[in-house]
Amino acid sequence: MSKQAQQELIARRRKARHYALQALYQWHMAGATTTDIEAEFRTDYDFSVVDLEYFQALIHGVPPLVDELDVLLEPLLDRELRELDPIERSLLRMGGFELRDRIDVPYRVVINESVALAKKFGAAESYKYINGVLDKLARQLRGPEVSAGR
Numbered sequence: 001m002s003k004q005a006q007q008e009l010i011a012r013r014r015k016a017r018h019y020a021l022q023a024l025y026q027w028h029m030a031g032a033t034t035t036d037i038e039a040e041f042r043t044d045y046d047f048s049v050v051d052l053e054y055f056q057a058l059i060h061g062v063p064p065l066v067d068e069l070d071v072l073l074e075p076l077l078d079r080e081l082r083e084l085d086p087i088e089r090s091l092l093r094m095g096g097f098e099l100r101d102r103i104d105v106p107y108r109v110v111i112n113e114s115v116a117l118a119k120k121f122g123a124a125e126s127y128k129y130i131n132g133v134l135d136k137l138a139r140q141l142r143g144p145e146v147s148a149g150r
Contacts, residue, residue, distance in 0.1 A: 012051035014113065017094070019050060020058035021117050024090040027063060034059045062097045069096040076136045087122050088130065095134045099141045107138040107145055 001009075023037045038059060041047075047055075062069070073092050074081055081089060095114040098105055111134045118127035139146050 009051070012049060013054050014116075015049055016051040016055040016058065017113050017117060018120075019045060020055050021087070021090055021094060021121065023055075023059045024062055024094060025086055027059070028086050028090055034063055057102070058094055058097065061101060062093050065097060065101075066093060069093045069100070072096055072100070072137060072140070073133065076133050085123060085126065088118070088126050091118055091122065091130055092133055095130070096137055099134065099138055103142070107142045111135060111138065 019041055023034070023041055026032065026037050027034055038056065041055075070081055070093070073096055077084070081092075084092070091114050095110055098110040099107060102110075111131060114134055115127045115131050118130040122130070
């Protein structure tokens with residue numbers, strides 16, 4: 001893959017995560033189906049600059065696994081998951097899904113992208129919390145990759 005194609009993929013994935021976070025927040029808050037939310041997003045936003053397949057993987061992959069993801073995350077938290085801001089909760093679930101089920105994505109990318117989204121959408125210092133929790137989860141789920149420093 002050429003450097004330009006790689007940069008384009010990175011930008012398309014970044015946009016997919018951006019919209020997926022918003023969609024998962026909407027799913028959490030409004031309780032609409034992910035199919036309805038996807039249709040709304042595809043109507044309202046320009047998806048020519050989005051990795052649609054990745055967006056779909058996130059918004060349709062996270063909700064059915066919420067209970068499993070929460071079980072992974074809860075021991076790493078300093079408070080109850082339900083006490084977290086809905087943006088933080090959605091980000092941790094999305095990052096947890098990527099760390100667990102998208103091993104094609106390096107753990108550092110998952111953490112860095114989640115931190116960037118926390119800086120954009122979360123409370124002032126929430127990015128530090130997101131970073132710390134996902135770092136611990138990466139060590140559990142991807143120990144060899146983390147140890148290798150990749």
